[in-house]
Amino acid sequence: MTLSNVEKIFGNFKDKKILVIGDIILDRYIFGKVMRISPEAPVPVVEVYEEQYRLGGAANVANNIIALGGKVYLCGIIGKGSAGRIVRDLLTERGIQQDFIFDDIRRTTVKTRIIGGNQQIVRFDIEDRKRLEGKAKETFISMIKNGLNNFDAVIVSDYKKGVVSEELFRILVNHKKKNGSFVAVDPKVGHFRLYKQVSLITPNIVEASHGAEVEIKDEKTLIKAGFNLLKKLACDSVLITRGEEGMSLFEKQNSDVNVTHLPTVAKKVFDVTGAGDTVIATITLAYVAGASLVDAAKIANVAAGIVVGKIGTAAATKEEIMEVLKAHPYA
Template sequence: MTKSKAELILKKFKDKKVLVIGDIILDKYIFGKVSRISPEAPVPVVEVTEESYRLGGAANVANNIIALGGKAYISGIIGKGTTGKIVRDLLEERGIGLDYIFEDSRRTTVKTRVIAGNQQIVRFDIEDRRRLEGKSKENFLSMIKSSLNDFDAVIVSDYRKGVVSEELLRILVERKKKNGNFIAVDPKIGHFRLYKHVSIITPNIVEASHGAEVEIKDEKTLIKAGNNLLKKLMCDFVLITRGEEGMSLFEKKGSDVTVTHLPTVAKKVFDVTGAGDTVIATVTLAYVSGADMVSAAKIANVAAGIVVGKIGTATATPKEILEILKTHPYA
């Protein structure tokens, strides 16, 4: 893939409209410095210097699409309290469509990370994992079903916080079979049975091991796991993210499976938070913008390498991607 080819693909991002369905999370960051240990317990005392909120979970996937130049709409559940308002304000500020958001009596999921220097000290979560039920679920699914034709792709961002269900995936897959919709899923352990017949799943090593029921410990077991996932889920592509070792793409070609290994392009790794969100947003936008899946995965690999070099939940831009492609072997 040449840099000029990548540039043509990236330019098409602005014309693409993506619906992100899943668990909306608010990421709170508390930054500070540590100079002593508490006399009360053997723990560091963090002197707080800054606090900030960022979009997480499905909201960060949508945020990545916006950063890449695409159009993003989000569908999920937020609470009616203060944190729900913070999420809504952040979404509006980023230009993410709110037409498909539901407010509920449940708490908005909040992940709070305490960071001193470049090191995360602790994380604590506030969440409600109850599944969406009753009239709320019925209305949610009805809204999704009626809106799918308005989008170039759908991304399911599953954190097992209650939004993603068997009924939801059934609706998405039926529409895919009928109209060829591109359905991408960032999976979660325990939900792999739901993802049959989607277009692509993007598990990390741990998720792929669980989903394929193969312990990935070397290239041989990696290939076995990728093949197992393609066979079990009957999807078109499996993209396994492998951290510092890059990514591996598995794709069906007739009765055969082609495997493409992509080494990481990250120069430094400060924080892997949200890297999976960047991968699925980028690979989806690239594919529906005309890239073949290998090229789409290469662009997503570059984007992931960019965000892990930043602190906190981050995004990559087309300009940053093209800068990397000036000198990377992909070019």
């Protein structure tokens, strides 16, 4: 993978349209300093100096595609309250298309993280995890059916908040079979049965262990898990993200499976929040822009190394990725 090839791939990003389907989350960050312990209970007192709202979940996947210069449409639901309005404002600010988003009576999922210095002290969530039913489900499914032909790839960002369903995957897989479309999934434990016959899934170690029913503790069990997932799900490829150990790509090639291990490129790890969003956004966009899946995984690996060096939900840019590749080029 030469730098000139990467530049060519990056140049194609602007022409690619990705549909991101999934659970939209609002990430709220409260930053402060911890100077003392409360006299009321053995807990730290945080003196707040800043509050930020960021796009999370499927919205962060879309945000990562925008940061890389691609075109993205986000498909999901948000509540009608103040959190939903903040999400829409953030999407507008980032230039993320909202044609496939609709308001529902359910609450918008909000994850609040309190940060003291560079350390997350506590997180509390407000969410509604009921499955979509009735008119809401009909509207959601109809939007997807009517829009699939307009995109170069589909990413499903499953946070198990009620949006992802068996019916959704029937539609996506049928479209893949008829049109050869690329369908990538960021999975969640408990939903692996839904992901059969997709193009790519990107589980972390814990998710891969559950999905493959193999405890991953060394390279032998890692490879067994990757092969098990390919067989059980009949999918085309699996990218297992392994934290400080990097990533491992399992890719079907005719009757064989090609396995590629990618060492981590992260220099410092401050926060892994949203790293999976960055991985699936980057590998999908790079692949449909002309990279091989292995090269797309290499680019995604660099992007992940960049975002874990930032505090909170973040994204990597083409310029940041290129800077790393110039210093540490892949063969």
